[in-house]
Amino acid sequence: MVKVLYNGDIQEEVLQGKKIAVIGYGSQGHAHALNLKESGFDVVVGLREGKSWDKAVEDGLEVTSVAEATAAAEVVMVLLPDEMQPKVYEESIKANLQAGNALVFAHGFNVHFSQIVPPADVDVFLVAPKGPGHLVRRTYTEGAGVPALYAVYQDYTGQARDVALAYAKGIGSARAGVLETTFQEETETDLFGEQAVLCGGATALIKAGFETLVEAGYQPEVAYFECLHELKLIVDLLYEGGLENMRYSISDTAQWGDFVSGPRVVNEDTKARMKEVLKDIQTGKFAQGWILENQTNRPQFNAINRAENNHQIEVVGRELRALMPFIKNKPVNAKKEVVVNGSR
Ligand SMILES: NC(=O)C1=CN([C@@H]2O[C@H](COP(=O)(O)OP(=O)(O)OC[C@H]3O[C@@H](n4cnc5c(N)ncnc54)[C@H](OP(=O)(O)O)[C@@H]3O)[C@@H](O)[C@H]2O)C=CC1
Numbered sequence: 001m002v003k004v005l006y007n008g009d010i011q012e013e014v015l016q017g018k019k020i021a022v023i024g025y026g027s028q029g030h031a032h033a034l035n036l037k038e039s040g041f042d043v044v045v046g047l048r049e050g051k052s053w054d055k056a057v058e059d060g061l062e063v064t065s066v067a068e069a070t071a072a073a074e075v076v077m078v079l080l081p082d083e084m085q086p087k088v089y090e091e092s093i094k095a096n097l098q099a100g101n102a103l104v105f106a107h108g109f110n111v112h113f114s115q116i117v118p119p120a121d122v123d124v125f126l127v128a129p130k131g132p133g134h135l136v137r138r139t140y141t142e143g144a145g146v147p148a149l150y151a152v153y154q155d156y157t158g159q160a161r162d163v164a165l166a167y168a169k170g171i172g173s174a175r176a177g178v179l180e181t182t183f184q185e186e187t188e189t190d191l192f193g194e195q196a197v198l199c200g201g202a203t204a205l206i207k208a209g210f211e212t213l214v215e216a217g218y219q220p221e222v223a224y225f226e227c228l229h230e231l232k233l234i235v236d237l238l239y240e241g242g243l244e245n246m247r248y249s250i251s252d253t254a255q256w257g258d259f260v261s262g263p264r265v266v267n268e269d270t271k272a273r274m275k276e277v278l279k280d281i282q283t284g285k286f287a288q289g290w291i292l293e294n295q296t297n298r299p300q301f302n303a304i305n306r307a308e309n310n311h312q313i314e315v316v317g318r319e320l321r322a323l324m325p326f327i328k329n330k331p332v333n334a335k336k337e338v339v340v341n342g343s344r
């Protein structure tokens with residue numbers, strides 16, 4: 001088995017005394033900045049003026065422009081949206097990197113697909129948490145963590161691997177496990193996972209189940225609880241103990257239905273489609289489409305996003321969640337709506 005590293009395997013001294021610039025204060029940015037600061041590291045956040053800037057100041061962090069934060073730091077973690085990174089890198093980061101600095105990413109997209117070409121005299125590595133940023137933060141405050149992958153693309157100083165591991169420990173990931181990969185493997189598996197299973201696969205499965213029930217005349221509220229709400233409770237059991245643990249908790253009737261009907265829905269045909277998705281990622285076709293979509297102000301992204309937000313499962317879900325005060329119901333989607341000339 002591959003070596004998975006935990007807190008006791010990692011020395012953090014190599015990162016102590018180095019200034020870490022966290023560029024961006026969104027999902028991953030706020031989690032990395034706050035976790036690193038609370039782990040005892042010296043953090044500055046690099047931003048443009050606006051909502052995130054105000055939030056980071058409110059959270060007690062040192063905040064400055066992207067250019068100034070980069071110039072002040074030895075380790076520069078780029079946590080801007082992938083599609084924004086090349087422009088901000090060219091305008092504000094590149095000229096402010098010094099020899100021996102570390103240029104760091106949480107996803108290999110821009111380096112792997114050559115949208116950012118780092119200079120030869122810096123370390124380049126990634127530390128990619130295998131979970132949403134808000135959970136990177138929440139689990140850290142609970143004394144736990146989200147596992148992470150690390151990969152070294154360029155080791156100018158000879159210390160890149162040690163600094164990457166110390167960084168992963170600083171954000172809490174070594175509480176859960178840190179393992180080595182390459183930029184190619186991280187990029188391709190991450191894109192595949194989010195498209196075919198975690199996000200695209202899961203939402204398509206949920207909507208198809210919901211629509212099947214509603215079109216057959218069942219109440220939308222019943223369909224919502226069955227196909228979306230309960231999925232979280234089932235996934236919690238999978239997370240805690242795998243398929244066996246989930247199947248231990250469900251009825252034998254459900255387990256038999258799982259065995260005989262699951263493969264009728266997700267089968268060899270589905271796997272063939274998954275292989276097509278993976279091929280488009282590996283050949284760069286997906287990346288090319290996403291880059292073009294952003295260069296043209298996201299016409300398809302915005303149209304699909306609007307339609308998705310008005311899907312009946314979302315309408316009924318909003319109503320039902322409002323009646324469950326223990327569920328945090330935040331209007332988060334507005335941030336995805338508009339892109340004009342590459343900024344949103
Ligand atoms: N989301 C996740 O959980 C995961 C993300 N990743 C990777 O982490 C990286 C960051 O993703 P994510 O956290 O989702 O990003 P977000 O979309 O949450 O990042 C938004 C942040 O970037 C800032 N920003 C956007 N444009 C600019 C700009 N031109 N200049 C300065 N700041 C800007 C925003 O500030 P403002 O308020 O001013 O707009 C905001 O603080 C990506 O590489 C992603 O693939 C990896 C693992 C999981």
Ligand SMILES: CC[C@](O)(C(C)=O)C(=O)O
Nearest residue numbers: 130131132133190194198
């Ligand atoms: C699953 C989506 C993700 O890859 C993540 C949270 O890990 C992302 O890019 O946001």
Ligand SMILES: [Mg+2]
Nearest residue numbers: 130131190194
């Ligand atoms: Mg991911």
Ligand SMILES: [Mg+2]
Nearest residue numbers: 107190191194
């Ligand atoms: Mg991803």
